[in-house]
Amino acid sequence: TNITIKVVCDTMLDSTLPDPFSRIVKVNDILMAVYNQSCLDAGYQSMISQLSKTSWNDSASEGGRQWTYQTCVEFGFFQSSNSTMQPFGNNFPASFFVKQCADIFGATFSADLLTNGIAFTNSYYGGEMFQGSRVLFINGAIDPWHALSFTSSPPNNNSFIFMSTTAHCADMYPDSDSDPQELTDARKKISSTIGEWLQ
Structure with missing residues (x-):
């Protein structure tokens, strides 16, 4: 199953499911089935612990840690709640993700490191040029x-x-x-x- 925007939207708009909570539960069920999971551990510390692992035998070696590292030092394009043009409140501002970087990779990972890394990435690859x-x-x-x-x-x-x-x-x-x-x-x-x- 491809978990596309259409799949998620169709599920969230499914009037045969009684309420929005039931619909988000169904979306979660679809995700867990695709990834062959029986439980969703949404705890912050569990995520940090998982992404902190460096063993090739761990699931973090499949790309999650590497992608997070690139985001923390090269891209910095976090899907944050800083904008008022979104429905999720202000529970995950950009500063949350900078803290996440430090929690995973160490205290040297800061907003300054990220800002400098983004500037270097744009300079190295040409940015808009x-x-x-x-x-x-x-x-x-x-x-x-x-x-x-x-x-x-x-x-x-x-x-x-x-x-x-x-x-x-x-x-x-x-x-x-x-x-x-x-x-x-x-x-x-x-x-x-x-x-x-x-x-």
């Missing part, structure tokens, strides 16, 4: 990460695809009969573009 070639920027409007990408006219004759009905990594999911047409079209464009580059 990106100079790479043969890059296809693929974004979905529902994905908060699209704000960090090119959604029109990337520099250096690179290409982009911007889909209004998809989110993070939708183009990498297996094809489905329920895919929006623009996603099907995007996959075709990705294939043909890469095919041209390889000739």
Whole structure:
């Protein structure tokens, strides 16, 4: 099962479920089934403990720790509650994530380290003056990460695809009969573009 925005929204709007709480429970059930879990441990300290593990034999080695590290020292694009244009209150401001970085990786991880790391990342990779070639920027409007990408006219004759009905990594999911047409079209464009580059 692909856990797409549509799957989550359809579940949250399912009028056969009696109330919003029952619907979020159903979303959680779907997630746990996909990840073969029987219990959701949502405790902060459990998450910190898991992401602090460095053994190759631990599930943190599957990418969660590495991604968190990159976010803490290179990207800093946290999905926080700082904006007033969201329904979740102010329970997880950007400072929460900076603290999380320090709790996982040590006290040297601070807002200053992150600010300097982001500046270095943008300088090293070009930021808005990106100079790479043969890059296809693929974004979905529902994905908060699209704000960090090119959604029109990337520099250096690179290409982009911007889909209004998809989110993070939708183009990498297996094809489905329920895919929006623009996603099907995007996959075709990705294939043909890469095919041209390889000739």
